[in-house]
Amino acid sequence: MPPSRSQKRRLEQASAAGPAETRCARVSSEERDAISLGLLHVRETGTPRGRGLFAAQPLSEGVYLGDYTGEVLTHEQYLERYPAEDARYVLAANTDYNIDASDPKTSSMLRFLNHSAQPNCYYDVQRIRRQREKRVRFFTLRDVRAGEELFFNYGEQYWLGRLECPV
Numbered sequence: 001m002p003p004s005r006s007q008k009r010r011l012e013q014a015s016a017a018g019p020a021e022t023r024c025a026r027v028s029s030e031e032r033d034a035i036s037l038g039l040l041h042v043r044e045t046g047t048p049r050g051r052g053l054f055a056a057q058p059l060s061e062g063v064y065l066g067d068y069t070g071e072v073l074t075h076e077q078y079l080e081r082y083p084a085e086d087a088r089y090v091l092a093a094n095t096d097y098n099i100d101a102s103d104p105k106t107s108s109m110l111r112f113l114n115h116s117a118q119p120n121c122y123y124d125v126q127r128i129r130r131q132r133e134k135r136v137r138f139f140t141l142r143d144v145r146a147g148e149e150l151f152f153n154y155g156e157q158y159w160l161g162r163l164e165c166p167v
Contacts, residue, residue: 055148058144059143063139068123077098089102120148122138
């Protein structure tokens with residue numbers, strides 16, 4: 001079976017990644033996520049981005065970080081709530097499935113992942129059979145050093161109509 005688009009994207013990004021670190025945490029997707037294991041923490045970035053998500057210890061490539069959680073919105077609901085399309089914590093899993101993680105009670109710390117054109121993590125959208133719901137699961141794209149901030153690429157669609165696309 002040929003690789004999916006997300007697997008192709010991961011392979012392309014991984015080919016540009018730097019050298020591997022040693023003694024990294026290895027958490028298979030069958031095990032608990034990095035959040036519940038205490039392998040991640042949120043802190044100020046010292047940049048205009050505000051807070052970010054950081055590795056508390058080295059993480060191997062492919063570590064399951066956790067699911068992006070929050071209130072599910074259709075595109076119409078998203079536009080009603082955010083008419084200026086200025087949401088800070090909404091991830092568009094596809095054209096009509098948005099996850100609004102603005103409420104800390106229903107979201108995970110993954111909402112603090114910031115953008116980078118050189119990401120060190122990625123997400124995979126998994127459909128739940130015969131349901132509208134989807135799982136948006138984040139994984140490390142390459143080995144990550146302890147103390148390193150975790151980033152993913154928000155994608156070109158996110159930046160349409162915005163003043164600039166940060167690096």
